[in-house]
Structures are given as C-alpha cells and as structure tokens.
Amino acid sequence: MTEITAQPTAQAPDILRCAYMELVVTDLQKSREFYVDALGLVVTHEDDEAIYLRSFEEFIHHNLVLRKGDEPAVAVFGFRVRSQADVDAAEAYYKELGCETRRGDFVKGIRNAVRVQDPLGFPYEFFYEVDHVERLAWAYDQQGPGALVRLDHFNQVYPDVVSGAKYLENLGFKRTEDIKDEEGVTYAAWFCRKHTVHDTALTGGDGPRMHHVAFATHEKHNILYICDKLGALRKSDMIERGPGRHGVSNAFYLYLRDPDGHRVEIYTQDYYTGDPDNPVVSWDVHDNQRRDWWGHTVVPSWYTDASTVLDLDGNAVPIVKREESSEMEVTIGADGFSYTRKDDTDKGFKLGNQV
Numbered sequence: 001m002t003e004i005t006a007q008p009t010a011q012a013p014d015i016l017r018c019a020y021m022e023l024v025v026t027d028l029q030k031s032r033e034f035y036v037d038a039l040g041l042v043v044t045h046e047d048d049e050a051i052y053l054r055s056f057e058e059f060i061h062h063n064l065v066l067r068k069g070d071e072p073a074v075a076v077f078g079f080r081v082r083s084q085a086d087v088d089a090a091e092a093y094y095k096e097l098g099c100e101t102r103r104g105d106f107v108k109g110i111r112n113a114v115r116v117q118d119p120l121g122f123p124y125e126f127f128y129e130v131d132h133v134e135r136l137a138w139a140y141d142q143q144g145p146g147a148l149v150r151l152d153h154f155n156q157v158y159p160d161v162v163s164g165a166k167y168l169e170n171l172g173f174k175r176t177e178d179i180k181d182e183e184g185v186t187y188a189a190w191f192c193r194k195h196t197v198h199d200t201a202l203t204g205g206d207g208p209r210m211h212h213v214a215f216a217t218h219e220k221h222n223i224l225y226i227c228d229k230l231g232a233l234r235k236s237d238m239i240e241r242g243p244g245r246h247g248v249s250n251a252f253y254l255y256l257r258d259p260d261g262h263r264v265e266i267y268t269q270d271y272y273t274g275d276p277d278n279p280v281v282s283w284d285v286h287d288n289q290r291r292d293w294w295g296h297t298v299v300p301s302w303y304t305d306a307s308t309v310l311d312l313d314g315n316a317v318p319i320v321k322r323e324e325s326s327e328m329e330v331t332i333g334a335d336g337f338s339y340t341r342k343d344d345t346d347k348g349f350k351l352g353n354q355v
C-alpha cells in the first residue's frame with residue numbers, strides 16, 4: 001500500500017454521487033419494521049437473505065441493502081460513476097494505490113462493478129451499470145408525510161482527518177465545510193461530488209467505522225412527522241439526537257439508531273455547492289452553534305458510537321485510535337453542556353470562516 005496522501009498518476013474516476021450502502025443486520029424482520037414500516041422506504045426486492053430498498057425519487061435499483069448476518073457491520077459504501085470506463089478507471093486508480101480490488105456483480109441490480117478496500121480501510125464500490133426502476137416521485141398516494149426522497153450522504157469515522165481529506169480530495173471530492181481549532185487540529189470535514197454540501201464526510205475518531213447514512217426528506221415538517229410517528233409507535237428510544245438545525249450544512253436534521261445500532265440521519269434543505277469557487281466554511285470547534293444552530297448539546301453517544309466496516313472478504317477491519325484531541329472532550333464542559341466558546345464576547349455570528 002502506498003501513502004494515503006499519494007496522488008496516483010492514473011486518472012481518478014468521475015464519481016457522480018453516493019448511491020447506496022450495504023448494511024449487515026442481524027434480524028431482517030426487525031430491520032424491515034424500522035426501514036419499511038416506520039421510515040417508509042420502498043422495497044425493490046426482498047428474499048430470505050436481503051432486502052433492497054430505495055427512496056421515492058430514486059430511479060436506480062436501490063439505495064440501501066440490508067443483508068442478514070451474524071454481527072452488525074457495513075459491507076460497502078457504493079458510489080455511482082459517470083460511465084463504465086470510470087469503473088475501469090477506479091480499478092486502475094486503486095491498483096496503483098496498492099489497494100485490494102475485486103470486479104464483479106456483488107448485489108442484485110448492479111453489474112460489472114469494482115469493489116476496493118481503500119487506503120483508509122473502507123470498503124468502497126464504484127458502479128455504472130444498474131437496473132432502472134420506477135421513480136415514485138409523483139406517487140403521492142404512496143408517499144406518507146415522512147417520505148424519504150433521496151439518499152443524501154454517508155459519514156465515515158477516521159482517526160486522521162487531514163490525511164483522509166487529502167485522499168478524498170485526490171479522488172476528486174471537493175471540501176465544503178470543516179471544523180478546526182486554533183491550533184490547527186481538524187475534527188471533521190465534509191466533501192461533495194453532487195452539488196450539495198456532501199456525499200461523504202469524515203468525523204475524527206477511532207476508525208475506520210461508519211458514522212451514519214443519511215436520507216433526505218423534502219421539507220422540515222416531514223422530519224417532525226417522523227418524530228411524531230416514532231413516538232406513536234413507542235419507538236422514541238430510536239431517536240438519538242435532534243430534531244434540530246445544523247450549523248455545518250445549515251440542514252434540518254434528526255439522527256436515529258436502527259435495531260442493530262446503525263445510525264441513520266434524516267436530513268433536509270442544505271445549500272447549493274456546485275460552483276468551482278464555492279467557499280469552504282470553516283468552523284471553530286468551540287463555536288457552540290457549529291453542530292446545532294440552536295446551541296443544543298450533542299449527546300456523547302453521537303461522538304463515540306459507530307458501525308464496524310468489513311474488508312472485501314467480510315472480515316471486520318481493525319480500528320485505529322485517534323491520536324489527536326477528541327471533539328467530545330474539548331467541547332463538552334464539566335456540567336455536561338457544550339458551551340465552551342472561548343471568546344464569549346463574540347455573540348454575533350460569523351458563519352464559520354468562509355474562504
């Protein structure tokens with residue numbers, strides 16, 4: 001394996017967007033109750049081994065695969081690329097990085113994909129050939145008031161955000177926001193290919209692990225309905241954080257934990273980032289509004305818990321400890337509240353530091 005930050009001479013694949021995640025779950029029926037009955041995702045295919053789900057605006061086969069297994073884990077982060085030639089490009093790119101690569105049909109609906117274990121240790125898939133299915137965007141008779149309409153992003157936990165970011169930027173991702181401190185420590189960073197705040201993000205912590213997968217609703221009230229529905233189903237313990245308004249991304253959010261503990265974010269209304277000179281917003285880790293615009297405290301489990309990721313043989317990838325300071329420790333005060341802004345006279349909001 002070459003250096004994580006090395007730029008291969010091979011052309012990076014043209015990645016369109018985050019497209020699907022394959023989760024290993026321990027009880028398919030319990031997961032179905034959560035993702036289908038409670039959250040309303042659309043079933044494209046199901047059998048005794050796996051359930052394939054999609055969001056209402058999706059036209060490709062799936063955005064989420066739930067596969068039955070013994071231990072909860074993440075089998076793959078799937079990205080759609082622009083053409084079949086870009087799948088070849090991805091294979092050559094990762095081979096040059098010295099990474100393990102496999103070629104084939106790994107899940108239903110997708111053909112001739114490449115899977116890699118990337119330099120950070122995450123299982124990534126790049127694909128182009130995929131079955132088209134009915135786009136249910138106009139099926140308002142099927143969409144409930146909490147309809148999940150798109151897959152929005154992934155979030156990955158990794159100890160060294162700076163070198164992880166360099167790897168993603170070499171791969172063609174554009175940084176949109178980050179969280180740093182005055183000493184230059186980077187705690188988290190967000191990266192896009194499609195023209196939203198992100199397709200994936202790095203959260204500093206022990207990793208590689210999967211922090212969350214996020215689905216978008218049309219509007220804020222759809223998220224509030226999901227909270228009400230979970231309450232009515234007596235599943236309020238599945239709500240981990242929120243609802244609220246993020247500082248980073250400016251999106252409205254809710255974090256849930258599925259029956260295996262995998263974290264799912266419901267997210268809506270971030271901003272357009274498609275221009276090449278889109279300013280990067282850099283937040284001070286001590287700004288109490290960075291993670292919740294209303295200043296609400298982030299629960300400790302949100303910082304500490306994340307899902308195991310698998311290598312290409314299905315084995316758990318060993319976890320490396322973060323050496324740099326942890327955001328939870330530097331921001332949660334002794335009283336349990338995260339009001340640690342150094343310059344307390346700075347009551348006016350600088351929207352991060354836009355460059």
Ligand code: XXG
Binds near residue numbers: 248249251
């Ligand atoms: O999608 C996101 C997040 O990564 O889940 C978290 C956007 C913003 C945030 S943060 O908690 O930093 O506001």
Ligand code: FE2
Binds near residue numbers: 153155212214265267
């Ligand atoms: Fe997120």
